[in-house]
Amino acid sequence: MSYMNSELAQAAQARINALGMPKRNNELWSFFPVNKIPSVVDADSTAAGAAADSAAVECADFGIAAETDIAALLPIAKSAPAMKKDFAAGETEMGLIKSRDDFGHSIFNIGKNAKVSLEILDNKVEHEIAAERFDINVEEGAELEIFFANPANELPLQFRHFVIKQAANSTVHFSNILQDAGIGRISIDVDLNGEGANFDYRSLSVLKGSASKHQRLTIRHNAPNTVSSQFARNLLDEKSYVSYDGSVIVGNGCSQVNSSQLVNSILLGDESSVSVKPVLKIYHDDVECTHGNTCGELDADQMFYLTSRGIPAETAKKMLMKSFAKELFLPLNDGPAKKRLLQVLASL
16 A cells, blocks of 8 residues: 655655754764765755645654654655555564665554564665655554665665554564665664563674664653663674664653663774764663673684684684674574574675
């Protein structure tokens, strides 16, 4: 199913115009090379005027009026008709998602107790900028795994923005492997709105050259007895760069919340680097929230152990890298995501 809403697009463009282009002092874009973003402000002021009447009706659906991240607005402002898919209660299904153009907007409603697996594929046609948005509503008791592990490509600039809302006892497993050669940003807004909701994020970056990947997560615990976990690992060679900006917000009255964030990085090149910024905003004292960050090189003792037994240094290096990466995804339940991610790791 698809729908066209030109007024919604106009409202999103008007909001972009109001925000202007991102600056380095913007907290949302602290680590991102904002000078690489082509201007997305529409010089035609008629877009803002046309959007005025529709804003009150349409903007509530996607939070356009209050949105401060242009990556969330671009796919609505520039896209062709959005793709909408409803998964019925109790349904079990797997799907592939691929944007038809450089901008795409997808809407998924995961019904009560449904079990859904979604793999996102790249549109490999090179554009100056590509941006996708995914609005995902996960109803009570539903399970969703969403993942991508696309081959390295030369796309110069790619944004992916996710808005995920979870009801009671729902589970979302979000996993990815990033090995693209260009600049990419993943931004995720998660609302855990019901008791027992669980969000699990696992990301691996395997980069070289001058590639840079940026991840920004905001997880809001809006109900008690909710769980979130963030686990990222990075293998960075040559001049590659990764940034990880993860925020967790625990609301007042939300007891028994459990949240964790861990980022492990191995720097393989003298000029590779990583930036990590954990943010915790906690408005209740009966919670368990942790964060950690490690950065180093491949273990010299392990390298010596392997090479002293006749394994060539380059082979030993690859073995340690794969072991480091594989550990990230082994805890996933057996299913399409785990199978695909481990297949990709085997070929690295």
